[in-house]
Amino acid sequence: MERRKNIIDLIEVNNKIKVVKRVSRRKSDRVPINAVVEAETETSMTILKANDVSDNGISLESRVPYDVGTELLMSFSVPESNAGIITVAGQVTNTTLSDDGKSLKLGIKFIAGTEKSKNELTKYAEKNIIDKWFVS
Numbered sequence: 001m002e003r004r005k006n007i008i009d010l011i012e013v014n015n016k017i018k019v020v021k022r023v024s025r026r027k028s029d030r031v032p033i034n035a036v037v038e039a040e041t042e043t044s045m046t047i048l049k050a051n052d053v054s055d056n057g058i059s060l061e062s063r064v065p066y067d068v069g070t071e072l073l074m075s076f077s078v079p080e081s082n083a084g085i086i087t088v089a090g091q092v093t094n095t096t097l098s099d100d101g102k103s104l105k106l107g108i109k110f111i112a113g114t115e116k117s118k119n120e121l122t123k124y125a126e127k128n129i130i131d132k133w134f135v136s
Helices: 115-133
Strands: 006-013 016-023 031-040 045-053 057-062 071-077 085-097 104-113
Touching: 031 057, 031 115, 045 115, 057 085, 071 104, 085 115, 104 115
Parallel strands: none
Antiparallel strands: 006 016, 031 045, 031 071, 045 057, 057 104, 071 085, 085 104
């Protein structure tokens, strides 16, 4: 997917529609995903919940804190795919406390994976971006 430089939002102010532009930091749009992710570091393995994904990264929920820069080997199934389990390597780019305060949200940038993994993630993201932006 192409990098989105600007996102245009329409907001209503005093019964008039106004256009607001904001800059996106993302290289690709993320789409919701419901997947269980097995994540391994050099010293541990844990099960995490995926919230959203693109062909460049994934957002995970964790009760285990990870330092920025930590590398994870992640395995999960892509919904709506017959590819089985894919495995990709990623690096923690940010951590924030979840809205409910009970877990952490991890921003993960993909750093390595097979061509099959990249293709499956790209297909899933492209198929589901339409649902995200054009919901009726």
